Amino acid sequence: MNQKIDNTLLNELLEAACRASTTGNMQLYSIVVTTDDEVKKQLSPCHFNQPSIMQAPVVLTFCADFNRFEKWCKQRSAEPGYDNFQSFFTAAIDTLLVAQNFCIAAESKGLGICYFGTTTYLTQQIIDVLNLPKKVVPITTITVGYPDGEAVRVDRLPLQAIVHENVYQDYSEETIDKLYAVKESLPENLKFIAENNKETLAQVFTDIRYTKANNERFSEMFWQAIKAQGF
Secondary structure (H helix, E strand, O other), X not given: OOOOOOHHHHHHHHHHHOOOOOHHHOOOEEEEEEOOHHHHHHHHHHHOOOOHHHHOOEEEEEEEEOHHHHHHHHHOXXXXXXXXXXXXXXXXXXXXXXXXXXXXXXXXXXXXXXXXXHHHOOHHHHHHHHOOOOOEEEEEEEEXXXXXXXXOOXXXXXXXXXXXXXOOOOOOHHHHHHHHHXXXXXXXXXXXXXXXXXXXXXXXXXHHHOOHHHHHHHHHHHHHHHHHOOO
16 A cells, blocks of 8 residues: 555546536545655544554545635636525535546546545544645545555445436335345344344444444534634
8 A cells, every 4th residue: 555656647536537427517625645644644643543544655634725716816807696595505516526526537547546535524623634725625634545455346235226207216114124134134234233242233334333423523613713714
């Protein structure tokens, strides 16, 4: 994972990422590319010290960015009105599209990626470490590098669980049981349940991994960071 990535390849991947669809062709995102170990050390606690931050050669922080666009508007005698939730959400969508484009491009070249949902937990700390100005908010973080071995294919719900024809078809109890049966029977998930002293896999998610208390705390912290950045 820690083998360096050639700058030419990295730039090729970033170029591919930036071909993603974008609202009004505004490209409301920025990508902070971190390779310096000292900066990684500062970022690591922001992601609860998950090993990949230090191990991977490149850490990419994808940010919703209205800073650049607003400066362009003002320098061209146009008055921007983007200090609102609609604008933030638009920029967040742009940011996630470009991040996913990067992941697909990277994996097509034999690289491995790791997605960090923790970016929206300790957002203000990431803002401080990366010196992000007003109207720039980190949305997601991706580490990228050469995998040490063949990646394990992660389980996913069957397509029937995801795709709805014409209109949304709500789930009956019987359908839920059927759609989650394979996931719940996987040895790694049964081990997960036992290790956490729970009765079901769902309880691991609600009681251990993503609790109501933590969700509410991180929601408030994220919202405060967004407002502090000018939205």
